Amino acid sequence: MSNPIFDNSPVFGDPRKKRAGGRGGAATMTAGTAGTQTVDAASLDALYQAPAATTRDTGRMTYDDVVVRTGGLLGLLVVTGAATWVLAPGLWVVGAMVGLVLGLVNAFKRNPSPILITLYTVAQGVFLGGISAFYEQRYDGIVGQAVLATLSVFAVSLVLFRSGKVRVTPKFQRAVLIGMAGYVLYSLVNVGFMIFGVGDGMYGPLRSGPLGIIVGLVAVGLAAASLIMDFDSIKRGVDLGVPAKMAWSAAFGLIVTLVWLYLEMLRLLAILRGD
Known part of the structure; x- marks a missing residue:
């Protein structure tokens, strides 16, 4: 009624x-x-x-909302990263810590906060700007390669999703979640080895050499699968007519995955070029 x-x-x-x-x-x-x-x-x-009201007229989330917010956050990320690279690359540690805290806060908030999401993006820009300067100093041209590789994986993931060749089924979701849990555990063990001085590579014994290349490829595959799950979540939100403010959550999720993918690309390319 x-x-x-x-x-x-x-x-x-x-x-x-x-x-x-x-x-x-x-x-x-x-x-x-x-x-x-x-x-x-x-x-x-x-x-x-009169014509039927559109999703924009009714205050519902549209693909344009997601694209605009994601594009704006990416622009802010790049500008902040470039400024940090030139002015204070040593601040990457601060950016990493602040970004981690804000990332957890945003991930567990019921309603998205544009301010907190924007601050998270700034912190990640500081982190990526500093760490990228470090990699570029050791391996000339690696940052450009990593950016191009990240954009390529993003484009391929989007095409596969839009074409319907890859479907986000419950089985697909379980496989990705299990893979990510295993990857996190593997990385924590590797960090433990690094803390106790096991191995002499800059990534630890489990992330260097041929094994590091295999793990890096698996991580890139998991990030690509995570992007496809992000696209599916956005499509479901638009189809269900969720409030327009949820476009901030969608943009936040895409930024998190893209940052992860870029870092994995940097690490993988560095190993391939010799760490």
Whole structure:
């Protein structure tokens, strides 16, 4: 049952019900003058003939909303990263810590906060700018290669999703989640070895050499699968008509995955070029 207040309103009520009301509708209109009846009927007919409201008119999330917010955040990320690279690359540690905290806060918030998501992007820009300067100093041209590789994986993932060749089924989701859990555990073990001085590579014994290349390729594959899951979530949100503010959450999720993918590309290219 709909709200009776809106049903009885000449503006919000269904004009088809008004015209089909017959004598009941005429009785309702007897309180007004003939001129008023003519104006009301014309208004109602105009409303009935008007085109259906779009998702933007109803305050629902659209693909354009997601694209605009994601593009804006990416632009901010690049500008902040470039400034950090030139002015203070040593701040990457601060950016990493602040980005981690803000990332967790945003991930567990029910309603997206544009301010916190923007601050997270700035922190990640500081982190990526500093770490990219470090990699570029050791391996000339590696940052450009990593950016191109990241954009290529993003484009391929989007094409595969749009074509329907890769579907996000429950089995697909379970496989990705299991793979990511295994990857996180593997990385933690590697960090433990580095803390205790096992191995002499800059990535630890489990992330260097041929094994590091294999793990890097697996990580890139997991990031690409995560992008496809992000695309599916966005499509589902648009289809369900979620509020427009949720476009911030969608953009945040894409930024997180792209940052991860870029870092894996940097690490993989560095290993291939000799760490």
